[in-house]
Amino acid sequence: MLMQSALLALGATAVAALQPLEVKGQDFVNPKTGNRFQIVGMAYQPGGSAGYDPKKKRDPLSDPDVCMRDAALLQILGVNAIRVYNLNPDLNHDECVSIFNAAGMYMLLDVNSPMPGEALTSFEVYKSYYASYLNRTFAVVEAFKDYPNTLAFFSGNEVIDKEETTEFVPSYVRAVTRDLKNYIKNWSDRKIPVGYSAADVREVLWDSFNYFTCSLQGDKDDMSMGDLFALNSYSWCGDSSFTESSFDKLVEGFENTPVPIFFSEFGCNTPSPRIFTEIGSIYGPDMYDVFAGGIVYEYTQEPNNYGLVNMTEEGPATLMSDFYSLRDQYAKLDFKKLQSLKPKGSTPKPVSCSPKLITVDGFQNNFTLPVLPPGAKEMIDNGIENKPKAGKLVEIKDWKVKYEVRNADGTVIKDLAVKPLADDEVNAPGSNTANLSAGSGSSGSSGSQGSTNGGNGDDKENSAAGHGVSGGVLALVMGVAALVAAF
Numbered sequence: 001m002l003m004q005s006a007l008l009a010l011g012a013t014a015v016a017a018l019q020p021l022e023v024k025g026q027d028f029v030n031p032k033t034g035n036r037f038q039i040v041g042m043a044y045q046p047g048g049s050a051g052y053d054p055k056k057k058r059d060p061l062s063d064p065d066v067c068m069r070d071a072a073l074l075q076i077l078g079v080n081a082i083r084v085y086n087l088n089p090d091l092n093h094d095e096c097v098s099i100f101n102a103a104g105m106y107m108l109l110d111v112n113s114p115m116p117g118e119a120l121t122s123f124e125v126y127k128s129y130y131a132s133y134l135n136r137t138f139a140v141v142e143a144f145k146d147y148p149n150t151l152a153f154f155s156g157n158e159v160i161d162k163e164e165t166t167e168f169v170p171s172y173v174r175a176v177t178r179d180l181k182n183y184i185k186n187w188s189d190r191k192i193p194v195g196y197s198a199a200d201v202r203e204v205l206w207d208s209f210n211y212f213t214c215s216l217q218g219d220k221d222d223m224s225m226g227d228l229f230a231l232n233s234y235s236w237c238g239d240s241s242f243t244e245s246s247f248d249k250l251v252e253g254f255e256n257t258p259v260p261i262f263f264s265e266f267g268c269n270t271p272s273p274r275i276f277t278e279i280g281s282i283y284g285p286d287m288y289d290v291f292a293g294g295i296v297y298e299y300t301q302e303p304n305n306y307g308l309v310n311m312t313e314e315g316p317a318t319l320m321s322d323f324y325s326l327r328d329q330y331a332k333l334d335f336k337k338l339q340s341l342k343p344k345g346s347t348p349k350p351v352s353c354s355p356k357l358i359t360v361d362g363f364q365n366n367f368t369l370p371v372l373p374p375g376a377k378e379m380i381d382n383g384i385e386n387k388p389k390a391g392k393l394v395e396i397k398d399w400k401v402k403y404e405v406r407n408a409d410g411t412v413i414k415d416l417a418v419k420p421l422a423d424d425e426v427n428a429p430g431s432n433t434a435n436l437s438a439g440s441g442s443s444g445s446s447g448s449q450g451s452t453n454g455g456n457g458d459d460k461e462n463s464a465a466g467h468g469v470s471g472g473v474l475a476l477v478m479g480v481a482a483l484v485a486a487f
Contacts, residue, residue: 025347
């Protein structure tokens with residue numbers, strides 16, 4: 001039996017895998033090293049909302065050749081996590097997820113989409129909370145829970161975007177968090193954090209944080225309490241500063257929180273091109289004791305003009321000036337030091353939910369949550385019907401990029417490929433040293449696009465005004481060989 005278990009373990013780990021992370025108080029922690037994990041993330045939604053098309057059976061993690069190209073470029077940047085907004089749980093994501101895993105990148109995943117019936121709505125939110133909607137969120141969990149590099153799920157994205165949406169929405173977002181956490185508890189082999197991605201609307205930000213991270217009856221195991229709190233912030237524009245951008249106020253407000261805090265989006269695009277001087281503060285002493293990093297918005301150029309890479313349907317991908325600027329800012333960081341920080345010594349206990357926590361008139365201060373809609377309890381207790389196929393890491397044999405990629409000056413990048421990393425190795429600048437030219441000029445122009453609440457990944461307005469075989473496998477092989485010899 002012992003030998004059989006060891007051989008099964010060998011089969012389970014034949015593909016190098018990232019170490020699943022855990023939440024400990026204010027930090028994401030690698031349980032193997034005991035070190036904090038700082039998110040160096042990228043919003044990844046090629047094609048914007050159109051990149052998620054159920055009729056064409058397409059989403060951002062369904063085409064391995066596209067994922068290989070993008071993982072190689074993100075690896076060169078130094079990115080260690082991607083945020084994906086719109087996913088089809090019924091598609092096979094094994095190859096794409098395996099590519100990003102081998103490139104040393106975790107995934108933060110939204111369970112909602114902009115399609116009708118696949119997200120809570122800001123207006124008449126109670127009409128959007130029903131069993132078939134929850135079934136869709138649980139299906140996303142089913143599709144991604146078994147991948148070791150799934151870092152977290154977002155239960156909502158900017159559903160509260162102004163004061164007028166605060167009367168009823170908070171309790172429904174908290175209810176979805178509760179429902180997801182209960183489903184994960186029943187049907188996942190490990191605990192996966194669930195939390196909310198908030199718009200940085202300062203008038204309601206602090207009440208939103210208090211509402212989603214307080215504990216009912218002071219219970220630290222309250223299933224409706226968010227495991228994390230993230231915000232989409234665009235207040236650092238151009239060559240700003242820690243104080244001018246009001247990032248100092250964010251640090252002050254989020255100090256001594258009971259859950260990890262990070263930017264789920266950042267990167268103001270006015271003026272353009274961007275210079276990303278906020279990187280030094282986010283990953284330096286100004287902020288790293290309070291914030292667990294952040295996610296740059298966004299990878300591909302869309303009409304809203306936030307992209308790092310310009311894609312065309314038929315032609316090559318072209319790096320934009322923002323890509324080089326971000327790469328150069330990351331290169332200034334001491335990533336070895338950053339990713340070896342230890343968790344804080346003590347963790348504040350969550351405060352008990354109380355109307356006293358709410359300061360804005362009209363913001364919901366009742367913490368009685370909606371009951372489960374008809375049929376939802378059965379899904380949580382028994383699992384959803386027609387579950388998506390369980391995801392698993394698979395072997396990738398060819399790491400070369402098939403699509404042409406050009407620098408901003410038009411030169412073609414040669415020999416572009418993903419460099420598969422060792423077991424538990426997280427990506428950082430220098431992991432992939434593909435030769436890029438220095439790059440010059442900007443490939444973008446100003447534009448704007450309206451906003452939706454589905455978290456579709458291409459809904460930002462232009463400017464900040466919008467929201468204020470590995471070593472581990474070898475060791476295991478040797479261990480199994482020794483075990484076989486013993487028998």
